[in-house]
Amino acid sequence: MISNEELAQKDKNIVLIGFMGVGKTTIGQHLAKKLDREFIDIDAQIEQKYGMPVTQIFKSVGEKEFRQMEKDYILNVCSDSKFKIISLGGGAFLQEEIKNICLSTSNVIYLNISWETWKRRLHLIIDSRPILQNKSMDEIEALFYTRQNSYSPNHASVNIDGLGFEEAADHIIHSLNLIADRPDELY
Numbered sequence: 001m002i003s004n005e006e007l008a009q010k011d012k013n014i015v016l017i018g019f020m021g022v023g024k025t026t027i028g029q030h031l032a033k034k035l036d037r038e039f040i041d042i043d044a045q046i047e048q049k050y051g052m053p054v055t056q057i058f059k060s061v062g063e064k065e066f067r068q069m070e071k072d073y074i075l076n077v078c079s080d081s082k083f084k085i086i087s088l089g090g091g092a093f094l095q096e097e098i099k100n101i102c103l104s105t106s107n108v109i110y111l112n113i114s115w116e117t118w119k120r121r122l123h124l125i126i127d128s129r130p131i132l133q134n135k136s137m138d139e140i141e142a143l144f145y146t147r148q149n150s151y152s153p154n155h156a157s158v159n160i161d162g163l164g165f166e167e168a169a170d171h172i173i174h175s176l177n178l179i180a181d182r183p184d185e186l187y
């Protein structure tokens with residue numbers, strides 16, 4: 001088992017993927033602190049560029065332009081940087097180019113969550129995630145399960161059910177230690 005300091009020195013980016021609301025942004029911030037690495041949130045970068053929240057971006061320029069911007073940012077950051085903790089948006093891995101660059105440049109950690117746990121969190125995110133709006137609970141559940149397929153392959157998967165932010169970050173660090181032992185495997 002290597003220490004957090006040693007892990008922080010490993011030069012690959014760490015990319016967090018998973019369904020919206022699983023905790024990529026919040027857990028990513030904790031992980032970055034623990035490993036003393038720079039944190040980048042792709043949604044936040046796009047919001048900063050447009051000067052408005054994602055919901056508003058979808059309304060004013062449309063999802064297609066948002067997806068293009070998402071791809072441009074991720075391709076850029078993955079090819080230009082090392083050592084970073086990068087939280088993607090929940091739909092980013094649907095784009096093959098994004099998937100390929102992340103898998104080839106970074107350690108990709110899939111944060112997964114059960115439908116039961118996720119459902120209890122819906123009220124926290126419903127207003128700020130345009131993809132969830134105007135959908136019935138059945139439609140959201142169908143999307144939750146359909147999207148699971150898009151998060152493979154990855155380098156490691158961490159189930160965050162019942163974990164607080166700190167614990168979740170520690171589980172990720174544990175999975176990174178396992179990756180350090182067998183660097184080229186994909187799941």
Ligand SMILES: Nc1ncnc2c1ncn2[C@@H]1O[C@H](COP(=O)(O)OP(=O)(O)OP(=O)(O)O)[C@@H](O)[C@H]1O
Pocket residue numbers: 018019020021022023024025026027043087088089090091121124125129160163164165168
């Ligand atoms: N482990 C956790 N326990 C309790 N609440 C959590 C946990 N992780 C995240 N949350 C809460 O869930 C909400 C969504 O979290 P967050 O924004 O980090 O998700 P995300 O995966 O980045 O979503 P998106 O794909 O839309 O960017 C936030 O209100 C956050 O505080």
Ligand SMILES: O=C(O)C1=C[C@@H](O)[C@@H](O)[C@H](O)C1
Pocket residue numbers: 019020043054088089090091092128129130131
């Ligand atoms: O899952 C999705 O498609 C999305 C997730 C969010 O992170 C944002 O990127 C946006 O709301 C779209």
Ligand SMILES: [Mg+2]
Pocket residue numbers: 024025026041043087088089
């Ligand atoms: Mg996020």
